Amino acid sequence: xxxxxxxxxxxxxxxxxxxxxxxxxxxxxxxxxxxxxxxxxxxxxxxxxxxxxxxxxxxxxxxxxxxxxxxxxxxxxxxxxxxxxxxxxxxxxxxxxxxxxxxxxxxxxxxxxxxxxxxxxxxxxxxxxxxxxxxxxxxxxxxxxxxxxxxxxxxx
Amino acid sequence: xxxxxxxxxxxxxxxxxxxxxxxxxxxxxxxxxxxxxxxxxxxxxxxxxxxxxxxxxxxxxxxxxxxxxxxxxxxxxxxxxxxxxxxxxxxxxxxxxxxxxxxxxxxxxxxxxxxxxxxxxxxxxxxxxxxxxxxxxxxxxxxxxxxxxxxxxxxxxxxxxxxxxxxxxxxxxxxxxxxxxxxxxxxxxxxxxxxxxxxxxxxxxxxxxxxxxxxxxxxxxxxxxxxxxxxxxxxxxxxxxxxxxxxxxxxxxxxxxxxxxxxxxxxxxxxxxxxxxxxxxxxxxxxxxxxxxxxxxxxxxxxxxxxxxxxxxxxxxxxxxxxxxxxxxxxxxxxxxxxxxxxxxxxxxxxxxxxxxxxxxxxxxxxxxxxxxxxxxxxxxxxxxxx
Amino acid sequence: xxxxxxxxxxxxxxxxxxxxxxxxxxxxxxxxxxxxxxxxxxxxxxxxxxxxxxxxxxxxxxxxxxxxxxxxxxxxxxxxxxxxxxxxxxxxxxxxxxxxxxxxxxxxxxxxxxxxxxxxxxxxxxxxxxxxxxxxxxxxxxxxxxxxxxxxxxxxxxxxxxxxxxxxxxxxxxxxxxxxxxxxxxxxxxxxxxxxxxxxxxxxxxxxxxxxxxxxxxxxxxxxxxxxxxxxxxxxxxxxxxxxxxxxxxxxxxxxxxxxxxxxxxxxxxxxxxxxxxxxxxxxxx
Numbered sequence: 150x151x152x153x154x155x156x157x158x159x160x161x162x163x164x165x166x167x168x169x170x171x172x173x174x175x176x177x178x179x180x181x182x183x184x185x186x187x188x189x190x191x192x193x194x195x196x197x198x199x200x201x202x203x204x205x206x207x208x209x210x211x212x213x214x215x216x217x218x219x220x221x222x223x224x225x226x227x228x229x230x231x232x233x234x235x236x237x238x239x240x241x242x243x244x245x246x247x248x249x250x251x252x253x254x255x256x257x258x259x260x261x262x263x264x265x266x267x268x269x270x271x272x273x274x275x276x277x278x279x280x281x282x283x284x285x286x287x288x289x290x291x292x293x294x295x296x297x298x299x300x301x302x303x304x305x
Numbered sequence: 306x307x308x309x310x311x312x313x314x315x316x317x318x319x320x321x322x323x324x325x326x327x328x329x330x331x332x333x334x335x336x337x338x339x340x341x342x343x344x345x346x347x348x349x350x351x352x353x354x355x356x357x358x359x360x361x362x363x364x365x366x367x368x369x370x371x372x373x374x375x376x377x378x379x380x381x382x383x384x385x386x387x388x389x390x391x392x393x394x395x396x397x398x399x400x401x402x403x404x405x406x407x408x409x410x411x412x413x414x415x416x417x418x419x420x421x422x423x424x425x426x427x428x429x430x431x432x433x434x435x436x437x438x439x440x441x442x443x444x445x446x447x448x449x450x451x452x453x454x455x456x457x458x459x460x461x462x463x464x465x466x467x468x469x470x471x472x473x474x475x476x477x478x479x480x481x482x483x484x485x486x487x488x489x490x491x492x493x494x495x496x497x498x499x500x501x502x503x504x505x506x507x508x509x510x511x512x513x514x515x516x517x518x519x520x521x522x523x524x525x526x527x528x529x530x531x532x533x534x535x536x537x538x539x540x541x542x543x544x545x546x547x548x549x550x551x552x553x554x555x556x557x558x559x560x561x562x563x564x565x566x567x568x569x570x571x572x573x574x575x576x577x578x579x580x581x582x583x584x585x586x587x588x589x590x591x592x593x594x595x596x597x598x599x600x601x602x603x604x605x606x607x608x609x610x611x612x613x614x615x616x617x618x619x620x621x622x623x624x625x626x627x628x629x630x631x632x633x634x635x636x637x638x639x640x641x642x643x644x645x646x647x648x649x650x651x652x653x654x655x656x657x658x659x660x661x662x663x664x665x666x667x668x669x670x671x672x673x674x675x676x677x678x679x680x681x682x683x684x685x686x687x688x689x690x691x692x
Numbered sequence: 693x694x695x696x697x698x699x700x701x702x703x704x705x706x707x708x709x710x711x712x713x714x715x716x717x718x719x720x721x722x723x724x725x726x727x728x729x730x731x732x733x734x735x736x737x738x739x740x741x742x743x744x745x746x747x748x749x750x751x752x753x754x755x756x757x758x759x760x761x762x763x764x765x766x767x768x769x770x771x772x773x774x775x776x777x778x779x780x781x782x783x784x785x786x787x788x789x790x791x792x793x794x795x796x797x798x799x800x801x802x803x804x805x806x807x808x809x810x811x812x813x814x815x816x817x818x819x820x821x822x823x824x825x826x827x828x829x830x831x832x833x834x835x836x837x838x839x840x841x842x843x844x845x846x847x848x849x850x851x852x853x854x855x856x857x858x859x860x861x862x863x864x865x866x867x868x869x870x871x872x873x874x875x876x877x878x879x880x881x882x883x884x885x886x887x888x889x890x891x892x893x894x895x896x897x898x899x900x901x902x903x904x905x906x907x908x909x910x911x912x913x914x915x916x917x918x919x920x921x922x923x924x925x926x927x928x929x930x931x932x933x934x935x936x937x938x939x940x941x942x943x944x945x946x947x948x949x950x951x952x953x954x955x956x957x958x959x960x961x962x963x964x965x966x967x968x969x970x971x972x973x974x975x976x977x978x
Contacts, residue, residue, distance in 0.1 A: 211887065223879050226887045228896065251884060291917070292889045296877045300911040301820035301850035303726065303778065409710045412795065414753050418735070419714040419793045455959050456709045456944035568954075571975045598948035601710075601941050605754045612754050616710065619947070626949060628939050630778035640977030648951060655954025 156181040159257050163204045164230045165281060173274055180263035186250035193248040199236030201258040205229055208254035212246045221247065225292070232285055237261035319500065319518035320525060322541050323533035327503070327513035330388065331362040333471075336530055337432040342469060345401055346434030353378055353395040359434065366391060373480040373666065375675030385505030387513070389435055392479030393665040397594035398433060398440050399447060402464050409601065409614040428463035436472045436497065438490030439482075439663040443594035444470075445496055449657045450597045469523060472497035476504075476547040478555040481666030483679055486558035489663045491551045498524035502544035516544040559650075559664065563682045566689065567651040571643065575688045579681055580638035582674050587620035589668035589676075590645065595661045598626065621645050646681060709944045712751045712795030715771075720790050723856055727821060728786060729763060729774045732796065740771050743803035744828035745907075745935060745963045748773065749943045751795030752784035759940040759958070760785075761825035762799065767835055774824035774856070800943040801962050804829040805933055809905035812931075813841040815897070817918055819848045819890055819910025823856045825935055825962075826909050830864070837869055841904070844871045844897050848890040848914065851876055852883050873897065890914060891921035901926030907963075909935040916973060919966055929967035936961050936969070953978060 157178035160166040166174050184203075186192055192203060195215060203210075205227050212233060213221040224246060227233050236244050242261065268275030325333060334344060338361075346359040349366050359365065370383035371391045383390050407427075413420040436444075444465065451461035475482075475491035484490030493500045498521045506513040516536045519525040536544075560566070590596040600619040605612045619626060621644045627634035635641045653661030662678065669677045719731035734740055747761040750773060758781040763774035777786040788794065806829055814833055818826050833840055845864055849855045855874065865872040873893045875886040886893070890910070906922050908915050915934045922932050938950035938957040950957040953972040955964070972978055 209886075213881075220881050223881065223883065223887050226875075226885075228886070230896065288891075288895075292892055295889045295891070295913070295917050298913055299850070299877070300914045301848075301854060301877065409708070410712070412712075412751075412753065414793075417791060417793065419753060419795060421712060421714060421795065423708055423711045451946060453945045453959070456946070458710075458946060459708055571972075571978065597946070599941065600947065600949070601757065603754055603756050609754065614710075616947075619941075619949075621948065626939070629937065630782075634938070635977045637977060644951070644978075652951070652954035656956065 154178075156183065156257065159183065159206065160204070163206060163257065165204055165232050165285075169277070173277060176267060176274070177259065177264070180260045180267065182258045182260065184254075184256045184258055186254040186256065188250055188252050190250045190254075191247060192250060192254070192256070193234065193244045193246070195244050195247050197244050199234060199242045199244045200261045202232065202234035202237055202261070203248070204257045204259070205231040205233070206255040206257060208256075209251045210254055210256075211249050211251050213249060214246050225289075226251070232282075235282055235286060237264065238279075238282070319520050320528065322516040322518050322536040322544070323528060323531070324536040324540055325501070325515040325517045325531070325533055327388070327506075327515060329531075330365075330515070333517075333527075333531060334359075334361050334432075334434065336527055337434075337469065337471075340430070342430045342432040344432050344434055347389070347391060347394055349380065351395075352380060354380065354391045355395045356398060356400065356433075356435075362388070365389075365435075370477065371479065373482075373670045375481065375669050375677050376672055377480075377675070378670050385513075387476065387503050387505045389473045389475075389501070389503050390477045390505075392475065392477065392482055393437065393439065393667050393670070395592065395667075395671070397592070397665070397667065398436065398444060399594055399597070401431065401433070402444065402447060402468070403451070403461055403597065405618045407460065407616045409616050412612045412614065414610050414612070426460045426463045428460065428467045430467050430469075432469040432471060434471045436470050436493070437475055437665070438472070438493040439484045439487075439665040440594055441470065441472055441493050441496045442487075442489040442663045443665070446595045446653075446657065446659055446661060446663070447597060449659070450595075453657070469527075470497040470499070472500040472520075474500060474502040474544075474548045475551045476502070478551045479666060479670075481557065481669040481677075482555055482664065483557040483559050483666060484664035485552045485555045486561075486679075487660065487662055487664035491555075492548050493520075495520060497521070499527060502548060504540070504544050504547060514540065516541055557666070557669075557677075557679055559662065559679045560683050560686055562686070563650040564654050564660065565651070566686050567647045567682065570685050570689050571647065573643075573685045573688055575681070575685045576639035576643045578684070579642045579676065582676055583622075583638050583642050584673060585622045585638050585641060586673060587622040588671045588673065589678075590620040590622060591618065592667035592671040593649075594663060594665055594667065595649075596620070600625070621648070642681075646678060649678070650682060709797065710942060710946070712749070712757075712797045714793050715796040717788055717790050717792050717794065720788070723774060724776075724854060726778070726786075727774065727776045727856065729772055730785070730788070730794075732771045732773065732794065734796075735793065739769070740799075742771075742799035742828075744806055744832050745804035745825055746799035746801045747825070747943075747962065748796050748798030748800065749940070750775075750781075750785060751797075752781050752788070753793075753795070755784040756781045757795070757797075757941070758782055758785070759800075759937075759943060761935075761962075763824040763827050765828065765831055767831060774821065774827075776821045797943065800958055802960065802964075804832075804907050804935075804963055805905060805965075806832045809833075809907075810839045811841065813844070813899040813904035815844045815846065815894075815899060815904055815906040815922070817846045817890060817894070817906060817908045817910075817922075819914040819918070820850065820854070821856060822908075822910035822914075822935070823847055826907060827857065827860065829907055830860075834864070834867075834870065842871065842899055843869065844873070844899055846890055846893040846897060847872075847874045848893070848910070849874070849876050850878070852879055852885065871897065890918050894918065894921040894925055902928070904931060906932045907935075908932065912937070912973075919973075929970055930965050932966040933963055934966055934969075935963050 451458035
């Protein structure tokens, strides 16, 4: 229980779980694990099973996409307070990009099998989790669209 | 905060009306000429009545009237042999107050320096003969545009200051006129030096005459030199009745809530409907007495060492008008028509505390496809109301 | 220039706001591949005063004029314009060198609300070349640092190579009393900074939303997204200021080109409180 209490505290400190009820947070702490990554460690690899999502507590994670014969394309960076990985919600549950630490990164992972089990057992919990994720996904999509607009590009 | 609507011209206290026999109109014009004023008045040119230089009453389009309708203009013989029963001219006074082309400066490039030389202000002493109430209002409006509280155009101010205004109260409504609904006419209510009301010869053999009032000291000084008698009460009444009949016979009107309604309907589907007819020819903006858009062009000589900067009339119907690096903002005809009509009828209030429209009807007459600003405003309103 | 010509011009010019004055380029510096900064001094020796956010109409001989914001620098008395070559006139300006002369009219326009922002947190948010018109505001705020609450400079550019004024950003970042955050739309491996958009920076920035003034300048779309993020963060529309851009020929309200609804961008702007123009920002082709 000591470990779960510690993880529950870490979850509470992260914006993603800040507004959750203690009961649910404690419940989900059972799916959580603490991580530390060094610079250039890969946290996730495109195509590999997406068995978790991550809450960044410290440091910078770059999401990148490997391109054969070229340097990887850097997609975006995530920072303290950020969340990444929703492939765990979508079959066939595989990572859609590489995630690499660009410096010392501290993060909490949430185990997908564990989460899915808890959500299946308690649909209200599942609803809360999705309600938390969808705005983040929407914001990320909006930012992607803004970049797609290439607003700073030359007009000629 | 938009400024509150304010009167464009002060309302003077005119002098009591005098009577000027129609046959003595040349005498009035001669007095003005004797003061060294160039006379600008209505003349026939290119099949239309326009304002242009005149030398005397013989140049005036006596006996002619204009048959105006959407997209239509014809000169025809009038019934009463009057000087001024035509209505809005093809051009407007802005041609003389805000010329279509004005040189801003010469710029010489030599020895690594630029020498900028502004020409002297070209503001001849003039008398404007036959200025209608709608066009007086237009002058007041342009006066606000070119002295907007932040900046003043000294050339416009000088030309306006040096023009003596001889107004004419309208005795006949044209087919595209709607000044009554704009509150601008047909009677001049200020901003003139002299104002005439023409009364044609009566069927009983009574001769034609004008009633004449002064609206300024300059106007009074001219009246003093004309040695005229006071008009009788009956003469004054006859003249006033003619102007009142003109107002009553005006067949066209602008909806009362155009300003607010258009400002609220920038996304109206009706813009697309107008765009299907509008040719984007810019005629309306050229004919309009208040449209003031201009561009500036550089003209260099063959040596490349001397440039002239010219300010020229421009129109919001051109793609270049809204050009920014990369392209034009108002790419569709719908957006350009909307810009014109919403500026004229709605946003002008925000900018200058008055409508930009005087009800002169020129934009209706001179539109090649007969688009009618009053009808379009009504159509936007009706579309919004779902009727 | 001959003395007589100069006197003749001077006798007429001040009255007509459409007549330019000659200014000499005393320094020229390349900023980016298509962007450069010119320092100008008046040929007639008159000092030039302006307020942060104002712009001038710069005239390139034989080509025409372009509205260019003043990018600095009041404290030192240097008059700087940072120009991106995007058209005929700005191309011609780009070809000019130190010692060449341009025509100038100005300063024009309403400034950034550096006075209204006093005692409040200040967010200076720029995208692309939008940092140039904000630099005088940054100078002002930093020169009067004690008058303001937290000061945040948030900047977005296309790529790391497109970051304007990198030395300034570094200098501001090195201060302990300013928070500077920079992000780029895209980057190659090796870029250690952020990749993302300006609204992301706002989400992570620490400021007191109900007691802050934001000054935003960048491409119109970037400003729209940025304002939405500021409003989401709890700011009021009247505390958010944006700098608009439209075609300008005269800069004094005479030519009609820069109309934006009922406003002239040249003299009612270019800096507007967002609340005053919000209802027109999303009207197409206005």
